[in-house]
Amino acid sequence: MAAALPEWHDALHTIGKRQRSVENIVLPLDGSASSRRAIPIGRYLAQLYGATLHVLYAAEHPFSPREAIDQLGLRDEDLHGAVLDQHRGEPAPAILAAGRQLLRPIIIMCTNTGHHSGADCFGSVTEAVLAGTPERIVLIAERDEAPWTIQRILLAHDGTPSSDLATAPAAEIAQRAGATVIAIHVAARGDHYREEPGSLPAPRYVDQPQHEWPNWASEFMNRMLALGAPPSSVSFKLVVTGGQAGSEVAHVSREREADLVVMAWHGRWDTPQSATKVVVRTAGCPVLLIYSGAE
């Protein structure tokens, strides 16, 4: 009488982990002009979250605080309300350690930090920090030291539940800044969606666009909002384009004059064509990466 039925799954999927708010901003500086580009970002986000700004400086030999400030080319007002954290040794481990030890941190740094080993690489310190897959990091590729505010956030979403991990952080910043969120989905080649249950990429079958698009968009937003669980007061828009994921996100970021791109990433950083790398390089604004675990 006991006809076999399939076994229970080993684990039930846990979805909708909410990113906690931010209490500490880790701002690594090395004295270079490029690293100082991150200062307005760090100060703004610290103010936005009511978080403590930690200026992190790692060197082989410790300096007095005044000497360190001079080495970093900072003005006193740059440090107002901030903590200067000095570390001995290599910068990347120190940055990652701060990211682990401080409560609810975001690391904010320039992509050019450290030595350059090739045209396709970021600075060696940036690369080493990324290899350590911090939970949240803001990367700044191109900008001057002008003040920074957030009015438009571009949320890059590939339709996987992993991407939903970026929804709440994007929404929280938007709510605090009074900004809007534009969710962008790029219909790209690839088949990886099949591997993650609950994925909703752009539809394979658009039987009748007049019905399929409204339904799909509604489903996409329903899932994103239900799983990302953002504050309800934030305004979301959805944009879908086709093409290469990285370059399309960057293109829309520039076109829509986004102030911040937020996206989940799996910690993969190994090829110049990596969509995340393309976005960070060419989006024209800082990019907040939310680590969603390895693929």
Place this chain on the structure above:
Amino acid sequence: MDISASSCNLETRDTVLYRPEACDDSGAIARVVVPATLFRISEPPWLLVEEGFTLAREHEIESLFAIGNGYIGNRGSLAEGSPLSAPATFLAGIFEHSDQPGSIPQLMTLPDWTEVRVWIDDHPLSMQEGEIIEHRRILDFARGVLWREWRHRDKNGRVTRLLAFRLTSLADRHLLLQSVIVVAENYSATMRFESSIEVPRSALPAPSRWKARRSPERPNVLPLALKCPGLDIEIAFGAASQLLTTTASVGERLVEMDERHIVERFQLKVTVGTECHLHRLVSVYSSRDLEDPFDAAVAHVNRVLPSRISEAVSAHETAWNSRWQHSDIRVEGDDSLQRALRFAVYHLISAANPEDSHVSIGARALTGEAYKGHVFWDTEIFMLPFYTYTDPACARALLTYRYHTLEAAREKARRAGFAGAMYPWESADTGEETTPRAVIAPSGEVISVLNGELEIHITADIAYAVWQYWQGTGDDDFFAQFGSEITLETARFWASRGRMEADGRYHLRQVIGPDEYHENVDDNTFTNLMAAWNLVRGAETAGWLRAKRPDRWRELEHRLQLSDQELRMWSHLAEVMYTIFDPKTLLYEQFAGYYQKEAIDLKKFEPRTAAMDVILGHERINHTNVVKQADVVMALYLLWSQIPADVRRANFLYYEPRTGHGSSLSPSMHALVAARLGEAHLAGQYLKQAAQIDLGNNMGNAAGGVHAAAIGGLWQAVVFGLGGLEVDGSGLSFTPHLVESCRQLAFPFCWRERQLEVSITHHKLQVAVQGPGPLQLRVAGGAETLAQPGHTYVVERANRGWSSWHRLDS
């Protein structure tokens, strides 16, 4: 306790989900209310099982696990809800209307009758809290029952087991049943059940006489009624719940109701091992069905209550068994295809109601709100053959819907400046055009929707379906009463829609073919071939009526003002219909100018999960040669016998690599034609793709409902493609082309009141015949026999073809 007795005689080995052992000795509850036969499921090939719980997939699961009976459909939502639950119940033919500019009718979402919540010491039993120890949903195709099993540990360590089923009766289409068993495995507590039905905010409650409808004889039957927005239609529910437990007391029952909702609450003390059984009977009627739906719903529940739910379940299972006997396809060697076919047939059976000829089947049937319940060519071309050859009464009802909406089609033609009947691309309850005029794509682009004006092939598609039904069933009464008028009026439309041009040919300009990537094209091959076919059949219809039903002919001739001259014109226009055919290449050009489009190599875009118009953009795709879906290939299939074999092959091989399959309607038709052409590898690939459109998807395709045309297409791909079955006025012809993965294919088939059982292997074809008279059987266009009812006929593969037929019992 008889747990082997089965009302569902499908040779299944049943699994008992629940045995009421704890109730055996204490009696009344188990023996009377919970017979073990209620808690059986069929063996695995008859089941769709979703293990665990992935919140993101909830809308897909709700669609795939939907239940229905053609009158009512219900999505497989969790009874207690979740952040992504979208419970919905639909009644066929009940569409909301709005006065808002640009609004279009949409299938109304009725109150959720399945909501049952459980509290343990005031803590809700919820998937969102505590630990899900086990969870599965099971759709039993054979019995048409949705099951749920759930073991849950709350944050205090209390383990609760829940077992539930629900069904929409196929034997009594207004009756809905739900049963929930909850077991307190390791605790004592106060348990509370709450079942409710609530009128949605978008709807208005019905007239206030509702309170009086609560019967004094059966005070437990609670009524609820509401009005369909924008229409003078009322829908009424009658509901009754019973809670029974393995303890002596059923505790306290509270009823709360007003015009907008009815709630029943049961509260009781449970101890370790206590089982609580909540049974609900719900009846639904609308004023479409009868004048007083309130009385009907309450009286209905009153009638069913005394016999308990077991009899209702038994009748339901018997009805499903009967339908499966006439429609189950058995595939040996390919479990995935087998399951996909059962899934397809299950949802097709669930979608149609032979008792209502004023409704048809929407693109997502009654499984979801996507496509607003609108009816497309999907029904006639993709789904109808299943009904014609397994349940002709359903097919007849579906086609009669087109007869009842014929006046609206005439009006549409008149408004557009044409004669005859021009069927809408999308229709709802009235038969008026309901295609939206524009859509805002997620790119922000506003896209004009021209299908309502230009995708006119649907008019010929409907005539084609009428004719196929008539040929397949021999239902002359239907054809004389309903089908002939459709055929005549659609032929008349085609004679007015085109233009005789200087080349002496009849052109149909500014149309959209099935390939909707190319809009506003001239002389689409599919449209022109189908229009010509329709014109010829129009003239033949007049001839048949004259000869066979002269009274009806005279009535139609007079009312429609048909003349011999007009009928001759139809034949002439069919002869001079322009098609772009090159006798050297044997190719049809899909439309004028197709060959000048930018060539796209689709292989360079693989693998992909998005449609090509999404990747290339709506504007660009129009300038490429990418074909959305079977277009010329579709014509090859529908007009198979009138297109030479070398032309069929040449066109399939040309268009297949240029087709992006951006529609769920496409893979099945390619599987079918590939199989018929002996392209076994391609057929296998497309068959797999067609089978996975709903079931294989992890990409949300089915969130808005199952793809009803795709599953109808899958049935056709197997029967007419792999089975190679062709039907004409004298009988059946087979050219089997089993794919490699399939060792044996067997299916029932109904042709002109004969019931056939077809069995095909790579070496043998066998047909058992029952029914009123003989029919011709042919194989691979060669050997034929006049098959007599009560006998089984066999042919076997010979060296280069097939042997002669022989009777098995001779």
